[in-house]
C-alpha cells in the first residue's frame with residue numbers, strides 16, 4: 001500500500017468520500033493503540049479487536065497503559081511499537097497535531113479518527129474534531145475518518161441519562177429531528193477501517209436508518225423501559241438557565257450550546273447510507289437500541 005503524501009479528502013458532497021484502494025486485511029502482527037479505551041466507542045473497539053485476535057493496547061487516564069492528552073510524558077509509552085491508532089477525543093481542547101507528529105515519529109502508519117457528522121459545515125462547534133480531521137489528513141500516512149451523528153447511547157451511557165432517570169429531558173432542539181446512530185454501528189465501521197485497507201483515505205458519515213423527533217426517541221425509551229419520561233423542547237435561553245442551575249462549568253455549557261445551535265440549523269437531519277456502504281447491512285434502528293438497552297437494565301433503578 002502506498003502512503004499518500006497529500007490529503008485525499010475532496011469534500012463531503014456525498015456523505016461518503018472514498019478513495020479506491022486495493023482490498024485486503026492487515027498484517028496480524030500490527031499493534032493497534034485504542035485511545036479513549038474506557039469510553040463508549042473505545043471500549044467496544046477494544047472488545048471487537050481482541051475477539052478477532054488482533055494485537056491491541058488500550059490507553060486512557062484510567063487504563064492500565066496510562067495516556068493523558070494533557071501530560072505528554074505519557075505519550076511515548078502508549079505509542080511504542082504501535083502501527084495504527086484509533087483516536088476518539090475528550091470534549092476539551094487537546095494538542096492533537098503534536099500527538100500526530102509524535103505518533104508518526106514513533107512509526108505509526110494509520111490513523112482512524114472519530115469525528116462528528118457535518119464537521120465540514122459546522123460554524124461554531126467541535127473545533128477539536130475539525131483539528132483532528134485536519135491533522136490525520138495531513139499526516140502523510142493512511143487515515144480514515146468516521147463522522148457520527150448523535151449517539152443513541154447518549155441516552156443511557158452519557159449526558160442524557162440523568163435526565164431520563166429523573167423523568168424529564170429538556171433540550172433546545174427547535175423541533176428538529178435527528179438520525180441517532182447506534183454506537184455499535186459506529187464501532188463496526190471504525191473496526192473495519194482499522195483492519196481493512198479499502199477505506200483508507202475515506203471520510204464516512206454514519207447515522208441511524210431514520211430521523212426521529214427527539215420526543216419520539218424519548219417516547220421509545222419510555223416504552224422500552226416502562227418509565228414515565230417527558231421531553232421538553234426549550235429555548236436556548238431556558239436551556240442556559242437550567243445548565244447554570246445544575247452547576248455545569250461555563251466551558252461545557254458553551255460547548256453544548258454550540259452543538260444545539262448546529263442541530264437547530266437543521267442541516268443534519270437526513271439519514272445517510274454510510275453504515276450500509278461500509279458494512280453492507282442496514283444501520284440499527286433506534287427502537288432496537290432502546291429495547292436492547294432496556295433489557296440490559298440501562299434505565300433500571302440502582303439498588304441503594
Ligand SMILES: NC(=O)c1ccc[n+]([C@@H]2O[C@H](COP(=O)([O-])OP(=O)(O)OC[C@H]3O[C@@H](n4cnc5c(N)ncnc54)[C@H](OP(=O)(O)O)[C@@H]3O)[C@@H](O)[C@H]2O)c1
Nearest residue numbers: 036038039040041060061062068069088089090148150151
Ligand atoms: N456522543 C455523541 O453523540 C458523539 C457523536 C459524534 C462524535 N462524538 C465524539 O466522540 C468523542 C468521544 O468518544 P467516546 O464517546 O467514545 O468517548 P466518551 O464515552 O465520551 O469517553 C471519553 C473518553 O476519553 C478519555 N479521556 C478523557 N479525558 C482524557 C484525557 N485528558 N486524556 C486521555 N483520555 C481522556 C476517557 O477516559 P479516561 O477518563 O479513562 O481518561 C474516555 O475513555 C468526542 O470527540 C465526541 O465529540 C460524540
